[in-house]
Amino acid sequence: MNEEKLIFSDSHAHNNPIKGIGAKKIAEKFRENNGWFIAFLNNPAWDYSDSYIFDVDEYLKLVNLHMRDCKSATETGLKVKCFAGIHPAEIDKLAEYGLPTLKVRDFALKTIEKIFDMCKEGLLDGIGEIGRQHYKIRMDVAVITQEILESSFTFAKDYGCKIQLHLENIKGFTVENIASLAYKTGLKSDQFLIHHATSSIVEEAKNRRVWTTYPGIIEGLKSLFTTIRNPEYVLIESDYVDSKKEGGRITYPWNLPDIQLSLLEKGDVSKYFLEKINIDNVESFFDVKY
Template sequence: MKFADAHSHINPIKGMGYKISEKFKSNGGWFISYVSASPWDYFDDFNGFESYRKMIEYQIKECKKSNEIGIKTVCIAGFHPEDIDFLIDKIKMSPSSVLNLGLKVIEYESNLCKDGILYGIGEVGRQHYKTMPERVAISQIILEKAFEYAKDYDCMIHMHLENADIDTVKIIDYNVNKANINNKRKIVFHHAKPSMLIEINNLGYSSTVYGIDEVLNFVLYSLPPIFMIESDFPDNPAYKKVVYPWELPTKIVEISKKFNLSEEYLYKVNIDNIKQSYGIEP
C-alpha cells in the first residue's frame, strides 16, 4: 500500500525542505501536497509583497526537487488568515493595506496557477479564533477573490476555516455556488473536524483530517473513506508538537489493523481520493 499526505508545509531555510519527501518515500509515501507557510517563518526581515514572492520561489524549487526524487508533489501557496492579524499587530500595517497586500499576493499566485507553476491557492479562509471583525472581513474578501481565480484558472483551494460544524460547510457552499465553481472536489476543507466530513462529501467537496491518533482512531473506525489524511507538518523546529509525514504510514497501518480495515478502504483514502481531488495517481 502507498500513502499520501494531502497537506503539509515545506521550509528549506529553517527546516528540512525536500528531504521530508525522501523520508516519506522510504516509509511508503507516494504523494504530498506542500502548502506555503508565512514569510516570517522563512525570513527574519519582512519586505511586503517581495517576501511572499521570495518565499513562493523557494517553495516551488523544493517541490520540483521532491518530484525529481519520485514523490508526486503539488505546490500550493496562499495568504493565511493568521497573516492578517500578524501584519496588523506586529508589522503595524493598516487593515486596508493588509487587504491590498493579500489581494496582490493571491493575484500573483493565481497567475502562477494559470501557468501551471502552482497547483492551487492556499491556505486562505477565515480565522479559527476570536479576532477583530474587520480582520474577518479582510479574510472573507480574500477568500471570495480566491474562489474567482479558482473558477477562472481551475486552481485548487485549501481553506483554513472556523469549525462551526456543518454551518461552516453550508456557508462555504453558498460562496462557492456564488462563484459558479463546477469542480467542487478541488475545494478542500483543510484540518476538517470529523463531524463535518459527511456534509462536506455530500455537497461534493474534499477534506483533509489531521493525522493525530485521536482523530485517526475516530474517522477510521466510524466513517466511510470520504476524506484524505494530512500531517500539516510545519517544517520548522520552533514547532515542538507535530505530526511527521513519514510517520503517517505507520500510524495508519497500526490503527487499520486494530479495526480490521480492508485494503480497499485504505486504497480509497490514500489513492482514489487523491486522484479525485488532485487529478493525480501513482
C-alpha cells in the same frame, strides 16, 4: 493499485528549506516508508525570516523559494503537488503589527492575485492555504479575510486552480457557508477542500460532496474510521510544520503509514478504506496518477 503492499499519501504538509529539512528530505523520508504522494504548502512569511512582510515583491520571492523547494522533492520519485497562498493568520498579524487596514487589504489582494497568476501559468499546482481565522479577530480583519476568500474563489473558477482552505470548524455552518460561496461563484466542489477538518465537518462535507483533509493522528483517525460510513471525499494530512525547533507540531509525513497500519492491524479500519483514501481519493482530487 498495488495489491501486495499499501501505499500512503499526505495531502497537506509544509516544507521550509530555511528553518527545516526542506521538501527533498521530507520526500525521501516519506518515500522510504511507502509514501507515494505529498502536497506541499508554503508557510507564513515569519516562518522563514522571523519578520513580517507587507511588500508584494518580497512575498513573491518567498513563494518562488517554496516552488523551487517543491521541485527538488520530485527528484526523489515521489509525486508532488505544490500549493502557495497567504495564510489568514498573516492578515491579522499585519494588522496587529500596526499596518493600516487599507494597506493590509491592498497588499493581500495584490499578492493573492499574483499567486493565482502563477497557478494560471502552471508554475503552481494550486492555492493554499487561504481562508478564515478560527479564533477571535478584529472586525476589519474579518472583512478583509472574507474579501480575499471570495476573490480567491472567483480566481480559482476562472483559472481552474485547486484551493486548500483554512477555516473554522463550526458544525452546521462552515460547510454550508463555503458550499454556498462556491455555488455563487461557480466554483466546482472538486476544486477546493477544507483542510484540518473535524470528524463532524468531514461528515457534513461528504454529504455536500465537499472534500476535506483530516489530521493523521492515531486517536483521531480511529474515531474517524469508526464513524464515517464510507471514505468518499476525505483525505489524510500530516499538517507537518518543517521546523527543527517545533518537531513537526502535528505529526510527520513519514509517520502516517505506521499510524494507519497500526489501526489496520487492530481492526479499526479496512484495507479498502486505506486504499480509497490514500490512492483513489488523491488521484481524484489532485489529478495525479499512482
